[in-house]
Amino acid sequence: MKTIESTLELDQRTRAVLEQVRNLGASHLRPLGLQADRAGAPLPPDHPFFEMVWRSGLAGGALAAPEEEEGGDGAPNYRHVRGCVLAEEASYWDRGVAVSLPGPGLGGPPVQLMGTPAQREQFLSIFRDRTGPPLWAAFAMTEPGAGSDVARIETRCTKDGDHWVLNGTKMFSSNSKRARWVAVFATADRAQGRAGHRAFVVESGTPGFEVIRVEKKMGVRAYETCTFVLQDCRVPAGNLLGGEEYYGERRGFKGAMASFNATRPVIAANAVGIARAAADIARDFIHDEYPRTGTRRALALERMVDMRRAIERSRLLCLRAAWRLDRGEPNALESSLAKMHAPPVALRAVSMAFDILGEAGIRRDRLLEKLYRDVKVLDIVEGTQQVQRLIVARRLVGLPSQG
Numbered sequence: 223m224k225t226i227e228s229t230l231e232l233d234q235r236t237r238a239v240l241e242q243v244r245n246l247g248a249s250h251l252r253p254l255g256l257q258a259d260r261a262g263a264p265l266p267p268d269h270p271f272f273e274m275v276w277r278s279g280l281a282g283g284a285l286a287a288p289e290e291e292e293g294g295d296g297a298p299n300y301r302h303v304r305g306c307v308l309a310e311e312a313s314y315w316d317r318g319v320a321v322s323l324p325g326p327g328l329g330g331p332p333v334q335l336m337g338t339p340a341q342r343e344q345f346l347s348i349f350r351d352r353t354g355p356p357l358w359a360a361f362a363m364t365e366p367g368a369g370s371d372v373a374r375i376e377t378r379c380t381k382d383g384d385h386w387v388l389n390g391t392k393m394f395s396s397n398s399k400r401a402r403w404v405a406v407f408a409t410a411d412r413a414q415g416r417a418g419h420r421a422f423v424v425e426s427g428t429p430g431f432e433v434i435r436v437e438k439k440m441g442v443r444a445y446e447t448c449t450f451v452l453q454d455c456r457v458p459a460g461n462l463l464g465g466e467e468y469y470g471e472r473r474g475f476k477g478a479m480a481s482f483n484a485t486r487p488v489i490a491a492n493a494v495g496i497a498r499a500a501a502d503i504a505r506d507f508i509h510d511e512y513p514r515t516g517t518r519r520a521l522a523l524e525r526m527v528d529m530r531r532a533i534e535r536s537r538l539l540c541l542r543a544a545w546r547l548d549r550g551e552p553n554a555l556e557s558s559l560a561k562m563h564a565p566p567v568a569l570r571a572v573s574m575a576f577d578i579l580g581e582a583g584i585r586r587d588r589l590l591e592k593l594y595r596d597v598k599v600l601d602i603v604e605g606t607q608q609v610q611r612l613i614v615a616r617r618l619v620g621l622p623s624q625g
């Protein structure tokens with residue numbers, strides 16, 4: 223399927239980085255994704271690929287729209303749009319390896335959105351210095367009893383002198399085993415509901431922070447998905463994002479929601495990438511293996527047309543959500559529309575490609591069976607399709623999406 227340049231006029235800098243990602247995709251992301259998938263294990267943090275990509279200045283930073291200086295006159299620099307463009311391309315080649323790349327990853331947005339200038343400098347500037355070893359960060363909201371309904375988190379935080387003490391369990395946290403720090407959401411008082419939410423940066427090596435499990439996943443095996451415990455984990459008061467004065471009017475919870483508004487379009491863009499990959503496999507198969515005429519070919523092409531239309535729609539929804547964010551406009555609705563739409567379209571695209579390939583699709587030497595296992599997670603992470611529908615529905619009748 224047509225690449226993003228068919229949809230959007232890109233500035234010179236984005237075109238150059240996109241070209242870099244494309245080359246890296248063909249040379250490394252796809253082969254390493256297949257390698258990790260076949261091995262059933264994430265790429266180790268000391269894999270030479272991470273060092274190479276870190277030195278190149280690309281890494282997860284560029285792919286996940288890192289903190290960047292604004293345009294000189296306060297004009298938007300469209301870094302979230304750029305993030306979507308690059309996330310689509312990286313995911314086209316391999317979504318698992320794309321998530322495994324060093325950089326702040328999903329940990330970046332909460333620090334960026336909730337942190338004080340000093341905290342942003344302390345925790346994000348380390349990703350700009352590429353002379354040392356590759357670095358990762360991570361995000362931890364999900365708990366055994368709190369997935370879609372993040373208001374139910376139970377990880378407790380208690381103030382003790384100039385520290386906070388954290389206790390609880392976090393699960394499905396991507397890259398947290400190798401992370402230099404994890405942005406952790408906790409509650410100071412469950413009775414206060416959302417008003418009790420606080421966000422912390424927990425640094426690796428802090429006593430009481432321990433990763434206890436790395437999941438064996440059906441797909442996207444190239445990155446780690448971890449469960450960790452916080453047991454009397456003492457975090458300096460300076461690691462409370464935004465400082466204590468920040469937390470009036472449920473701002474801890476709202477900060478998490480704002481963070482999702484930044485990351486959902488990126489996940490949706492990942493889905494566009496996988497959908498494109500599936501559509502390309504189907505196109506090539508029709509070209510190489512189908513008879514030149516006949517009903518079977520006509521039906522397959524009709525499916526391809528429908529799918530192309532749906533994928534283009536997904537892409538435009540992602541770009542619109544990111545564009546509004548870059549312009550400082552509310553984007554909760556657009557972000558949920560993109561997240562609600564793109565992953566199911568990608569699921570259908572992979573399924574359609576299976577229909578077109580027939581039994582050839584399930585062979586392990588084809589990429590398609592891997593895409594089938596990789597794609598589902600996009601419908602789950604950062605809020606499921608059903609949850610996005612609730613958010614959109616509440617907006618349509620004028621209710622705030624945050625309840």
Ligand SMILES: Cc1cc2nc3c(=O)[nH]c(=O)nc-3n(C[C@H](O)[C@H](O)[C@H](O)COP(=O)(O)OP(=O)(O)OC[C@H]3O[C@@H](n4cnc5c(N)ncnc54)[C@H](O)[C@@H]3O)c2cc1C
Nearest residue numbers: 361362363364369370394395396599602603604605606608
């Ligand atoms: C590979 C992977 C990586 C992840 N990475 C991270 C990460 O880095 N950090 C992090 O914090 N989390 C992460 N997650 C967790 C992810 O965000 C949650 O899995 C997701 O929010 C859904 O939560 P849940 O799995 O507990 O499902 P549940 O909330 O238990 O939902 C189960 C089902 O019920 C439906 N449902 C729930 N509530 C409603 C409702 N009100 N109305 C209708 N239907 C509803 C859901 O749509 C879903 O189909 C990751 C998950 C995976 C699989």
